[in-house]
Amino acid sequence: MKRILEKLETLDRRIIFIFIFLSIAIPLLLPVNMDFSVTPPVRSFYDAIESIPPGSKVLVSCDYDPGSMPELFPMNVAAFYHLLSRDLKVITIQLWPTGTLLAERAMSEVLKDLPVKEYGVDWVNLGFKEGREVVMVSLGTSIPKTFPNDMHGTKIEDIPIMEGVNTFDDIAMLVNISGGLPGTREWVQQVVLRYHVKLGSGCTAVVAPEFYPYLQSGQLVGLLGGMKGAAEYEKLIKRPGTARRGMDAQSVSHIVVFLFILIGNIAYFSVKGVKKRLKV
Amino acid sequence: MRREIPIAICFLAGIFYTLELFIPHRQVLSIFETVRQWAQILIAFAYVLAIANILRVNFHAIQKNQRDWPYKVVLIVSLFFMITLGIFFGGIGEGTIFDWVYYHAQYPLQSTMFALLAFFIASAAFRAFRIRTLEAALLAVTAVLVMIGRVPVGEELWNNFPDFTEWIMNVPQLAGKRAIMIGAALGAISTALKVLTGLERTYLGGE
Amino acid sequence: MIPLSETIGIWLGAALTLCVLSFLYKDNPFFKFAEHLFVGISAGYWATLEYYNMFLPNLWEPLTQQGRLLLLVPFALGILLFSRFTKKFSWLSRWPMALVIGIYAGIAILGYMQGDLFPQIHANLRPLVTDNWLTSFNNILLTLGVITGLLYFFFSKEHKGALGGAAKVGIWFLMISFGASFGYTVMSRMSLLIGRVLFLLKDWLHLVN
Numbered sequence: 097m098k099r100i101l102e103k104l105e106t107l108d109r110r111i112i113f114i115f116i117f118l119s120i121a122i123p124l125l126l127p128v129n130m131d132f133s134v135t136p137p138v139r140s141f142y143d144a145i146e147s148i149p150p151g152s153k154v155l156v157s158c159d160y161d162p163g164s165m166p167e168l169f170p171m172n173v174a175a176f177y178h179l180l181s182r183d184l185k186v187i188t189i190q191l192w193p194t195g196t197l198l199a200e201r202a203m204s205e206v207l208k209d210l211p212v213k214e215y216g217v218d219w220v221n222l223g224f225k226e227g228r229e230v231v232m233v234s235l236g237t238s239i240p241k242t243f244p245n246d247m248h249g250t251k252i253e254d255i256p257i258m259e260g261v262n263t264f265d266d267i268a269m270l271v272n273i274s275g276g277l278p279g280t281r282e283w284v285q286q287v288v289l290r291y292h293v294k295l296g297s298g299c300t301a302v303v304a305p306e307f308y309p310y311l312q313s314g315q316l317v318g319l320l321g322g323m324k325g326a327a328e329y330e331k332l333i334k335r336p337g338t339a340r341r342g343m344d345a346q347s348v349s350h351i352v353v354f355l356f357i358l359i360g361n362i363a364y365f366s367v368k369g370v371k372k373r374l375k376v
Numbered sequence: 377m378r379r380e381i382p383i384a385i386c387f388l389a390g391i392f393y394t395l396e397l398f399i400p401h402r403q404v405l406s407i408f409e410t411v412r413q414w415a416q417i418l419i420a421f422a423y424v425l426a427i428a429n430i431l432r433v434n435f436h437a438i439q440k441n442q443r444d445w446p447y448k449v450v451l452i453v454s455l456f457f458m459i460t461l462g463i464f465f466g467g468i469g470e471g472t473i474f475d476w477v478y479y480h481a482q483y484p485l486q487s488t489m490f491a492l493l494a495f496f497i498a499s500a501a502f503r504a505f506r507i508r509t510l511e512a513a514l515l516a517v518t519a520v521l522v523m524i525g526r527v528p529v530g531e532e533l534w535n536n537f538p539d540f541t542e543w544i545m546n547v548p549q550l551a552g553k554r555a556i557m558i559g560a561a562l563g564a565i566s567t568a569l570k571v572l573t574g575l576e577r578t579y580l581g582g583e
Numbered sequence: 584m585i586p587l588s589e590t591i592g593i594w595l596g597a598a599l600t601l602c603v604l605s606f607l608y609k610d611n612p613f614f615k616f617a618e619h620l621f622v623g624i625s626a627g628y629w630a631t632l633e634y635y636n637m638f639l640p641n642l643w644e645p646l647t648q649q650g651r652l653l654l655l656v657p658f659a660l661g662i663l664l665f666s667r668f669t670k671k672f673s674w675l676s677r678w679p680m681a682l683v684i685g686i687y688a689g690i691a692i693l694g695y696m697q698g699d700l701f702p703q704i705h706a707n708l709r710p711l712v713t714d715n716w717l718t719s720f721n722n723i724l725l726t727l728g729v730i731t732g733l734l735y736f737f738f739s740k741e742h743k744g745a746l747g748g749a750a751k752v753g754i755w756f757l758m759i760s761f762g763a764s765f766g767y768t769v770m771s772r773m774s775l776l777i778g779r780v781l782f783l784l785k786d787w788l789h790l791v792n
Binding site for chain 3: 110113120124125163164165193194196223224225226229233244245282284285286288290300301302304305309312313315321322323324341342350353
């Protein structure tokens with residue numbers, strides 16, 4: 097037994113890699129579709145959008161890149177779908193250049209289900225703008241001056257949805273799909289209290305715990321954290337997507353990581369004894 | 377001239393923008409807006425500078441026939457290839473060749489690079505996550521509770537697991553994060569003040 | 584019927600995915616190729632987006648079509664940035680750099696004050712005794728955690744005696760906080776791999792619907 101534990105201590109990491117791969121591939125091949133409940137931060141996000149009167153304009157800032165796509169793309173699609181299906185007008189911008197084409201693709205997926213929605217009337221993509229926090233603050237002074245054109249080069253004054261949109265006062269809510277910096281933290285710091293903006297965030301799981309203080313202080317009206325947050329949101333809008341699909345694999349892989357921590361510690365303490373290893 | 381002018385520019389720009397909040401006059405705001413637009417343009421230039429630097433470093437490596445130089449050729453060719461596609465072959469919108477390359481090359485490359493971290497975090501959990509102290513135990517127990525409580529299998533094991541995890545996130549976890557947030561805010565404000573007053577000058581370079 | 588361009592794209596994506604995953608075995612030419620290709624494409628993508636979304640609408644068109652000559656100032660400052668490549672004039676690049684750093688420092692001061700510092704202190708001022716025992720308990724725990732956590736970051740006095748004890752409690756809260764972050768990080772990393780494996784199994788191999 098001791099020899100096995102000793103071997104475990106020096107286990108080739110590639111064996112660990114194989115276990116991780118299988119813990120994800122097998123549940124994807126043989127799904128059981130475990131059910132789950134919706135957590136309060138996701139429910140608040142959903143409720144915040146539900147409370148906006150139809151016809152209002154919502155600004156969606158898609159600040160992410162392919163690196164976080166499995167987590168954020170499903171919530172981007174779900175947010176667009178939720179907004180448009182409630183007859184809200186979507187104005188999307190990006191503070192990450194990589195977000196531009198991802199936002200376009202997310203909208204294409206939604207338009208397959210809602211083909212009546214028209215570009216320029218129901219939604220518009222103003223594209224990417226460099227400047228991070230500077231852009232956020234500039235939007236508070238003038239949206240048309242910050243984004244003089246949409247992403248295709250059309251002048252902002254020629255786009256019907258942008259009529260009467262000057263500052264955050266003309267926006268019912270801001271939704272941020274955030275892959276890092278600049279993202280939700282910067283939106284909270286620069287615009288929420290300064291311009292009295294209602295902000296809902298969809299972010300990667302890595303940073304989600306950091307945004308709980310904002311949620312509790314009311315600076316965020318809702319929070320979708322990672323693929324699980326996206327799956328809960330998909331459940332609420334009754335449009336299951338890739339996030340819902342990944343939940344079995346997510347469960348199994350977490351169990352495997354837990355077992356790794358457990359076995360790693362058992363091996364560690366068994367080989368030289370608990371007393372020698374423990375630092376009290 | 378070489379040091380004093382940049383320090384003065386930095387000080388004036390910073391103070392100007394701190395005061396912006398307190399002077400909401402239309403005329404003054406339009407000045408802020410103008411300078412903000414300048415800053416945006418300058419940052420765009422800074423990215424172009426970064427790209428120029430990538431080119432310079434890699435051309436240099438190719439010229440000197442350094443180890444792995446053929447890969448540097450791949451880098452430079454793909455860089456110009458992408459720019460050429462975007463500017464001369466139909467723009468950047470959905471359905472363009474530029475979009476095709478982005479979606480079928482950059483997306484898999486970048487997202488797989490990040491996906492590699494899944495393997496390494498599992499390996500680190502196995503090899504380095506040792507519960508030798510009370511603090512390490514607190515960290516490990518919370519990590520496991522959150523990991524299991526946040527996914528559907530946790531709810532299958534215990535009905536109230538998601539509520540319990542939510543409590544951890546909303547109370548003890550939040551307390552720690554808030555302490556870090558307040559501490560970091562104080563640190564960031566003092567660093568920014570040091571930059572503005574010229575006490576912190578590393579951005580000026582070596583001289 | 585999937586269009587041919589899409590099929591080629593999926594095969595390309597799968598090949599590049601496997602090139603990157605090959606690093607798990609060990610560093611190899613396929614990974615190195617993928618790595619450099621990624622940097623090249625990303626930089627090219629970034630430059631193109633800057634051209635279409637910044638250079639044209641925010642600088643070139645206002646300058647040439649609307650005659651906003653004041654924009655020559657940031658244009659000139661932007662050019663000065665490139666003086667970094669010369670030894671003699673590299674000091675000139677400090678001017679535009681100083682402007683940007685100054686603006687961001689000013690914005691950061693406001694942001695951290697109005698976004699983090701004051702609202703977070705305010706949000707933590709909670710009643711310690713309420714009608715509901717759980718709310719009271721939570722509020723006490725929250726207050727204790729934030730205060731002791733902050734005391735841990737107070738390094739002007741040695742952590743001994745009462746301060747040492749409080750800082751120790753602060754560490755416990757911080758550890759719980761880091762534990763939660765670790766749990767969420769695992770969640771995040773696994774999600775990313777799920778995305779890639781799903782692509783391989785569904786879009787490429789058609790093993791799942």
